[in-house]
Amino acid sequence: xxxxxxxxxxxxxxxxxxxxxxxxxxxxxxxxxxxxxxxxxxxxxxxxxxxxxxxxxxxxxxxxxxxxxxxxxxxxxxxxxxxxxxxxxxxxxxxxxxxxxxxxxxxxxxxxxxxxxxxxxxxxxxxxxxxxxxxxxxxxxxxxxxxxxxxxxxxxxxxxxxxxxxxxxxxxxxxxxxxxxxxxxxxxxxxxxxxxxxxxxxxxxxxxxxxxxxxxxxxxxxxxxxxxxxxxxxxxxxxxxxxxxxxxxxxxxxxxxxxxxxxxxxxxxxxxxxxxxxxxxxxxxxxxxxxxxxxxxxxxxxxxxxxxxxxxxxxxxxxxxxxxxxxxxxxxxxxxxxxxxxxxxxxxxxxxxxxxxxxxxxxxxxx
Numbered sequence: 001x002x003x004x005x006x007x008x009x010x011x012x013x014x015x016x017x018x019x020x021x022x023x024x025x026x027x028x029x030x031x032x033x034x035x036x037x038x039x040x041x042x043x044x045x046x047x048x049x050x051x052x053x054x055x056x057x058x059x060x061x062x063x064x065x066x067x068x069x070x071x072x073x074x075x076x077x078x079x080x081x082x083x084x085x086x087x088x089x090x091x092x093x094x095x096x097x098x099x100x101x102x103x104x105x106x107x108x109x110x111x112x113x114x115x116x117x118x119x120x121x122x123x124x125x126x127x128x129x130x131x132x133x134x135x136x137x138x139x140x141x142x143x144x145x146x147x148x149x150x151x152x153x154x155x156x157x158x159x160x161x162x163x164x165x166x167x168x169x170x171x172x173x174x175x176x177x178x179x180x181x182x183x184x185x186x187x188x189x190x191x192x193x194x195x196x197x198x199x200x201x202x203x204x205x206x207x208x209x210x211x212x213x214x215x216x217x218x219x220x221x222x223x224x225x226x227x228x229x230x231x232x233x234x235x236x237x238x239x240x241x242x243x244x245x246x247x248x249x250x251x252x253x254x255x256x257x258x259x260x261x262x263x264x265x266x267x268x269x270x271x272x273x274x275x276x277x278x279x280x281x282x283x284x285x286x287x288x289x290x291x292x293x294x295x296x297x298x299x300x301x302x303x304x305x306x307x308x309x310x311x312x313x314x315x316x317x318x319x320x321x322x323x324x325x326x327x328x329x330x331x332x333x334x335x336x337x338x339x340x341x342x343x344x345x346x347x348x349x350x351x352x353x354x355x356x357x358x359x360x361x362x363x364x365x366x367x
Contacts, residue, residue: 028244032224035094035248036255042090043259051263051270054080058128060271066328072336076205079268082124084276087256088117091283094252103245104158105290108151109283113249115147116195116282120274134274144192144278151282152187155289159183164238169292172366174236190294191285197304198281199274200311200330205266207332207346211303211353212280213257218300218357219287220250226291235364238292246290253283266343299360303353307331 059078062070091113099106123134134140159165166183167176179186202208225231227244257280263269272280281304288297298305307330314329327337335345 028224028227028247031098032220032247032251035098035251036258038097039090039094039252039255040259041255042093043086043256044262046086046090047259047263047270050083050086051080054082054085054270058082058124058273061128063127063133066333068337069328069333076268076271079271081128081271081273082121082275083260083264083270084117084120084124084272084274084279087260087272087276088113088279090256090259091249091252094255095249098252099248100245103242104154105242105246106249108154108158109246109249109286111154112147112151112191112282112286113279115150116144116279117275119143119147120199120276120278123278124273124275141192144195145188148188148191148282149184151191151286152184152289155187155286156181156184159290162240164292165240167292168294169238171237171293171296171363174238186294187289190289190297191282193308194285194288194297194301194304195278195281197301197308198284199277201304201307201332202272202277203330204332204336204342204346205268206261206264207349208277208280209257209261209264209272210346210350211301212284213254213261214350214353214357215284215300215304216250216254216257216280218361219284219291219293219297220247220254221361222291222293222296223247223250223287226293237364240291243290246287249283250287253280266346296360296363299363300357302356303349310334 058081060076060081062073062077064070064073092110095101095106095110101107119140123140126132127134135143156166160183164176166179168179168186169176198208198212201211222237223243223246225235226237226240227242227247229239232239260270260272260276264272284297284301285294288294288300310326310331311329314325317323317325326334328334332345332349336342
């Protein structure tokens with residue numbers, strides 16, 4: 001919205017163009033910072049109002065398949081949930097206010113945030129309004145794949161004409177493997193995997209929120225760098241024209257999560273639910289796909305990867321041997337079952353997430 005107004009002021013825009021960042025018409029750095037602050041303040045200031053509204057309508061029901069886990073989380077029953085509604089709203093508001101809405105990447109990002117958020121909301125609503133535990137695994141996965149196909153096809157149409165736009169790239173040395181039309185299937189795998197990874201991690205107060213802050217900040221920086229021909233060459237990553245605008249989307253996400261953590265830290269006043277977890281994971285995946293840094297996503301989002309692998313390993317091991325590999329999956333529940341304090345688990349996972357984000361960004365200079 002504001003960028004459109006600036007575009008109308010030609011003399012002023014011409015002066016600003018001399019100070020442009022990458023291929024952005026107007027100050028990308030300032031707009032990204034403004035998006036962070038806008039989404040943070042939106043969540044922080046509206047939090048009490050929205051939490052009261054959610055408390056009257058959507059309260060968490062502790063009903064997992066594990067009786068011991070239900071007992072450990074019994075004090076969290078009736079906590080307002082579906083907080084993802086105001087997370088997504090804050091992200092969208094910051095993008096509408098500070099982003100260049102003619103940018104295809106932002107358009108795809110808005111679609112991903114709203115569509116995956118809607119899917120999560122439907123899943124949460126079923127959990128809260130019926131005796132079921134949400135959508136079945138098949139239903140949920142099928143809908144995620146459908147949304148990912150739409151987003152992936154849209155992204156393929158944008159990326160196909162760009163150098164290395166549909167290549168799978170190994171970050172160290174920028175070794176490229178052309179995917180061609182296989183890029184669409186790759187998009188589906190990355191989007192669905194990342195979306196579910198964040199969702200599985202969202203099991204303790206502030207755990208997923210804090211890890212998303214670190215991963216989101218890393219990819220906001222990567223989007224910024226990838227959208228600048230000089231800086232992208234300096235750090236040794238592919239230049240993707242227009243990707244700098246994705247930094248505004250990721251900045252908005254980081255700001256929203258910082259505001260949400262104000263209320264989601266232990267003891268949580270609100271949970272994000274699938275309404276928040278699914279779109280957050282999908283947005284991280286989209287940023288990786290746009291910047292061609294999907295391999296780096298495995299490092300930046302290492303906490304989400306480990307949590308997902310712990311679930312897959314637990315299920316596989318149980319089917320083969322009839323025994324459990326760890327006390328309870330995902331991994332954070334294993335430590336909870338072993339008597340570790342929830343605060344300690346969350347902070348240690350945060351530390352791991354922060355270190356992984358730093359290592360991933362630092363590795364860009366290894367050629």
